[in-house]
Amino acid sequence: MSMYTRQHYGNFTLLKRLCSSNYLDRKTSDLYRQLYAKILACGPITLAEYMKEILTHPTVGYYTTKDTIGQRGDFTTSPEISQLFGEIIAVWIINEWRKITKESIQLVELGPGRGTLISDILRVFKKLNVLDKISVHLVEVSPVLSMIQAKKLCIESKNSELKVNENQKNSVTHYREGVTKDGVKIYWYYSINDVPREFSIFIAQEFFDALPIHKFQKTDKGWREILVDIIQEVKQEKFRYVLSQMPTAACKVYLSPNEKREHVEVSPQCSIIIDYMSQFLWECGGFALVIDYGHEGEKTDTFRAFYQHKLHDPLLNPGTADLTADVDFSLMKEIAEKDNRLITFGPVTQRKFLKSLGIDLRLKMILQNATNVQKQQIESGYHMITDEDKMGNCFQVLSFFPFVLKDHLKKWPVAGFENQG
Known part of the structure; x- marks a missing residue:
């Protein structure tokens, strides 16, 4: 002890x-x-450890044991609210893909939720006759959600026996595989590191905000880490925050000596994944799109919880609510652009991104054949994902492309980011 x-x-x-x-x-x-x-x-434990245990514990974790998304869950996402969202993302993918290559691609989604976004993307791909050039790769740690995804997307699926050989081509790194009614193959992985290293398009929609964070507070004695401690008089299932007595190792490793803020949140796992993805795209080709709550290094205390779509005390009744924190897009960009591996575009607001890609025109098209009830639902979903006082401004969109395409993309600007870069 x-x-x-x-x-x-x-x-x-x-x-x-x-x-x-x-x-x-x-x-x-x-x-x-x-x-x-x-x-x-x-x-006391770090907040990162607290979040990891609550969200991804293999037997009692929030994400690993239940379906948490939608009206009956604790939060909802843009793909669940409106089909317009997935359709616009699909058009963006095809548009950027065709600028670079006509070869087949791997479509990779990190944290695919209930599979709704991929389902909408595949529907558009089918209409535009490109299904024969893709395979789908889903990075999902939740057995419950992977089953929901398989049921939504596949006519048949099965568990796979993980097997890694010296000959990488004969390795089996996916734990589940299936096929859609249109013959598209889908694979499931526990980690982005397991995705085959080929030309890939990465999509991460509300993925990074759920990764564990460390919290730090500047005091008159220097930086201290905010930890999670027990409340000894047990009256309810609740913990409390305490400050570390001395600077922790995390203080020394994750905090910049030039940090100006008094309170800082850092996600090491986010940095590791972005670094891996950047190296992947630099070596294998492709591009990525990240859509999430976020900021550019100016925000401080953003850690929060949602229970039944309302804000909730993150330290009360652990495991019953979703835990989230805003993503630091400036740190993402810094990691991706290191050593001229990638170039980045954005972040721009979700509203600006969707509108610049023609969501208003698509809205008019689908309203033409809708019933009055359907029109109300479609318009309501549209406003929820685009209005400034709803999801339109609180979500940011960031894209990544290999540095070698820098001059090419000046000639053919990335859609949705035309004034960026």
């Missing part, structure tokens, strides 16, 4: 009480009991 724990708790009395059947009511959740016991034994 650490010195901090000895000073804070005195001895093992609390731990023994916790282990007794009567200390924590049997009705308390398994996740809360596990976190409580861990903190009690080892001291």
